[in-house]
Amino acid sequence: MTRTDEPVALFWFRRDLRLEDNVGLTHALKSGYSVLPIFIFDKNILEKLEDRHDRRLSFIHGALESLQKRITAAGSSLRVMHGTPEEALRRLLAEYDVRAVYANRDYEPYAVERDRQIGLMLDKSGIPFRTFKDQVIFEKNEVVKSDGTPYTVFTPYSRVWKKQLIQGDLIVSPTEQLMNNLVKTGPFPLPSLEETGFAGTDMLFKPPEIDTGIIADYHKTRNIPSLDGTTRLGIHLRFGTVSIRRLVAAAIPLSEVWLNELIWREFFMSILWHFPHVVDNSFRKKYDNISWRNNEEEFERWCKGMTGYPIVDAGMRELNATGFMHNRVRMITASFLTKHLLTDWRWGEAYFAARLLDYELSSNNGNWQWAAGSGCDAAPYFRVFNPAEQTRKFDPDLSYVKRWVPEHEDPGYPRMIIDHALARERALKTYKEGIR
DNA sequence: TTTTGAGTTGTTCGA
DNA sequence: GTCGAACAACTCAAA
Numbered sequence: 001m002t003r004t005d006e007p008v009a010l011f012w013f014r015r016d017l018r019l020e021d022n023v024g025l026t027h028a029l030k031s032g033y034s035v036l037p038i039f040i041f042d043k044n045i046l047e048k049l050e051d052r053h054d055r056r057l058s059f060i061h062g063a064l065e066s067l068q069k070r071i072t073a074a075g076s077s078l079r080v081m082h083g084t085p086e087e088a089l090r091r092l093l094a095e096y097d098v099r100a101v102y103a104n105r106d107y108e109p110y111a112v113e114r115d116r117q118i119g120l121m122l123d124k125s126g127i128p129f130r131t132f133k134d135q136v137i138f139e140k141n142e143v144v145k146s147d148g149t150p151y152t153v154f155t156p157y158s159r160v161w162k163k164q165l166i167q168g169d170l171i172v173s174p175t176e177q178l179m180n181n182l183v184k185t186g187p188f189p190l191p192s193l194e195e196t197g198f199a200g201t202d203m204l205f206k207p208p209e210i211d212t213g214i215i216a217d218y219h220k221t222r223n224i225p226s227l228d229g230t231t232r233l234g235i236h237l238r239f240g241t242v243s244i245r246r247l248v249a250a251a252i253p254l255s256e257v258w259l260n261e262l263i264w265r266e267f268f269m270s271i272l273w274h275f276p277h278v279v280d281n282s283f284r285k286k287y288d289n290i291s292w293r294n295n296e297e298e299f300e301r302w303c304k305g306m307t308g309y310p311i312v313d314a315g316m317r318e319l320n321a322t323g324f325m326h327n328r329v330r331m332i333t334a335s336f337l338t339k340h341l342l343t344d345w346r347w348g349e350a351y352f353a354a355r356l357l358d359y360e361l362s363s364n365n366g367n368w369q370w371a372a373g374s375g376c377d378a379a380p381y382f383r384v385f386n387p388a389e390q391t392r393k394f395d396p397d398l399s400y401v402k403r404w405v406p407e408h409e410d411p412g413y414p415r416m417i418i419d420h421a422l423a424r425e426r427a428l429k430t431y432k433e434g435i436r
Numbered sequence: 437t438t439t440t441g442a443g444t445t446g447t448t449c450g451a
Numbered sequence: 452g453t454c455g456a457a458c459a460a461c462t463c464a465a466a
Contacts, residue, residue, distance in 0.1 A: 145464070153463055155443065223445080260444080284462095331445065370444085382458050383446045390446090424447085428458085 008096050008183050009033035010089075012040070012103040013078075014111070016134055016240035017063040019070055019179070021172045023134035028102035029178035036096065036183045037071060039064060040089075041082040041196045045110075055203035055323050055357055056235075061193050062205025063241050068190050076182035080190050085118055098127055104134035104240075107273050108361050135240065136266050137161075137169050137248060140273060143266075150274040152283075152376040157270070158263045170245045203323070203357070208233055208242040210250050219257040223393075225315075225326035226400040231258075232324070234358025237265065268366035271376055278365055278375070280346075287374030290434030293342040301417060302337050303351055305405070308416040309387045311395060312336045314404035321404075323357035328394055334371035335385035340423040342430055345372035373431065381431040384424045 011028040017039075019025070028035045049057075068078045081088040092098060101122055106115070119129045133139050143161050144150050151157035193200055214221075214231050221229030236242035244262065251259035272278060282288045301307050305316035315329035325333070330352075337348045349368040353359050369375025373383075395401055398408075407413050 151464085153443065156464060264444085328445080335446090377443075377463090379444085379446080380459080380461090385445095386447060389448095432459085 005097060006183070007033055007099045008036045009100040009102055010092060010096075010098055011035050011037045012101060013037060013067070014039075014103060014106055014240075015238065016104045017060070017067060018241050018243065019067065019175055021243035021245060022104070022175045022240075023173050024102050024104040024130075024132040026173035026175045026178060027130065027132055028100075029175065029181040031100060031102070033099055034183035035102075035181055036079060036092075036185070037067075037076070038079045038081065038088075038092065039067075040085050041080070041191070043082070043084050044114075046197060050354060052197065053199050053201050055201045056239075056359075057193060057196070057198040058201045058203040059205050059235060059357065060239060061190075061196075062203075063239060064190060066205060066207070071179075071182060072187055074179040074182055075184050076179075077185050077188045078190070079188045082191060082196050085114055086121060089118060089121070093125060093127075101127060101129045103129070103131050105131045105139065106135065107139065107269055109272075109276050109279060136244060136269060137165065138266055139269075143270065150270055151267070152271070154264065154267050154377050157267050158260060161263050161266065162259075165248075170249045172243070172245060205241075208236040210242070210247065212250065212254060215250060215254045215258050218255045222257070223328045224395070224400075225329050226395060226397075226403070230327060232358075234360070238358050238360055265360070265363060268362040271366055272362040275376075278369065279361070282372075282374035283369055283376045284374055284378075284435075286435045287372065290342075291430060292344040294344055294347070295341065298341050298417060299337075299343055299347055301414070302333070302341060302343070302348075306414050307336070308414040309336065310398075310401040310405045310408040311387050311391045313408075314401045317404040319352070319355055323355055325356070326400075328390075329400075330367070331371060332385050332387060332390050334368055335383075336387065338368075338372040339384045339427040340418060340420070342427060345369060345374065381435070382428055384427055386420060386424075388420065 009028050009031050011025050016022055016024065025037070064078065064080060071078045079092070081091070089101070103115070106112070115129070115131065122129045138161060141148070143157060143164060151160070210233070211231055214229060218229065221227050233242060233247065237244065248259065248262055251262060275283060302312070303316065305313035305320065307313055311329065312333050315325050315333040318329070319325040334348055337343045338345050345368045349364055352364055352368070353361070356364070366375060370378050373379055373381035391398070391401065401408055405413070
């Protein structure tokens with residue numbers, strides 16, 4: 001293997017798969033070194049995915065193709081590797097005269113530990129590992145109480161978040177104007193999905209569309225699952241194919257309610273950052289004393305959308321078929337699993353994690369714990385969603401139900417897995433006993 | 437330190 | 452049909 005003599009900086013793409021307003025990439029391109037852009041299909045993560053037809057891999061692969069096209073047009077090439085980050089980086093260090101490694105920060109426990117290890121490894125070779133805030137407006141301790149401790153209630157957190165926001169936080173980085181500083185190199189082929197151990201799916205990568213009409217009407221239409229009232233930008237936020245600064249800038253003049261959704265994202269990221277025990281435990285310890293029934297057969301029916309409650313089944317079937325579920329229905333199905341079936345929220349969380357295209361550890365965990373009543377800023381446990389009532393309010397003409405459960409009135413459709421009133425009483429009693 | 441007001445998303449019951 | 456209270460008292464944030 002020949003070593004290239006030109007000194008380079010690496011820019012390591014992770015969950016920031018875009019050339020527009022990419023903070024870390026911009027810093028790399030301004031570093032004075034030629035920049036070699038890289039991406040690593042991380043074996044540590046991929047090996048944990050059960051489904052070889054995971055749509056998220058197709059999305060990532062498509063996003064990489066799109067990056068590659070534009071990077072190639074600039075006379076450079078994206079180097080895509082497959083392995084553990086440590087292996088991949090060691091190989092690059094052997095091939096290139098690497099003077100610095102640039103990346104954007106990631107706040108999940110796995111990523112934090114990964115980056116700590118990589119930082120140590122690079123440090124031994126005297127190579128600086130420079131990381132940047134790109135994924136969020138405010139990170140770590142930037143929105144905390146006056147005594148320096150983290151907020152655990154959304155409303156005061158959001159007030160301070162908004163008060164702290166200044167024009168400068170939304171400045172767009174001129175990444176695309178600096179593409180000339182990418183290293184001039186022959187094209188590296190993009191490995192096929194199959195080479196990374198996955199099969200193609202029906203999921204295609206499409207660049208994000210910021211639909212200002214949906215955002216402006218969001219407060220009116222967001223709860224109606226039969227409408228396209230939500231922006232579906234979650235997956236783009238997950239993989240960084242859209243810039244959070246762009247979204248906040250779009251939200252401010254159009255919709256406070258939608259802006260709040262972006263703040264919820266950072267609120268739960270902050271909770272995960274400060275309270276990593278929530279990954280495996282209830283935020284409030286005593287909720288781990290609830291005697292969950294954890295009936296596997298019932299759980300199976302919930303997963304498949306065969307509970308006999310049309311709105312619940314519609315949601316689960318939408319998730320299974322598309323990798324997406326409308327937010328209102330996520331709450332209904334989560335409430336149903338935890339309260340009606342008294343199943344540990346971790347079971348539902350894991351099921352969503354495996355299937356949601358927009359899966360985000362912090363939000364998924366935070367919202368499941370919200371639904372179960374075990375989280376910070378949780379719904380009181382006696383709030384038990386009534387599927388019939390929710391349907392009457394949010395799907396009155398049953399168009400959502402009919403789309404996903406067309407046979408909901410047929411004799412072959414399952415009987416209700418449990419009577420609502422009975423389930424409600426049982427949930428209240430079990431919770432009361434569990435948390436006292 | 438103490439006190440006070442408030443807290444994403446609900447349901448049910450009775451007037 | 453509409454409205455307010457109860458659900459069960461709890462924890463947090465801020466003054």
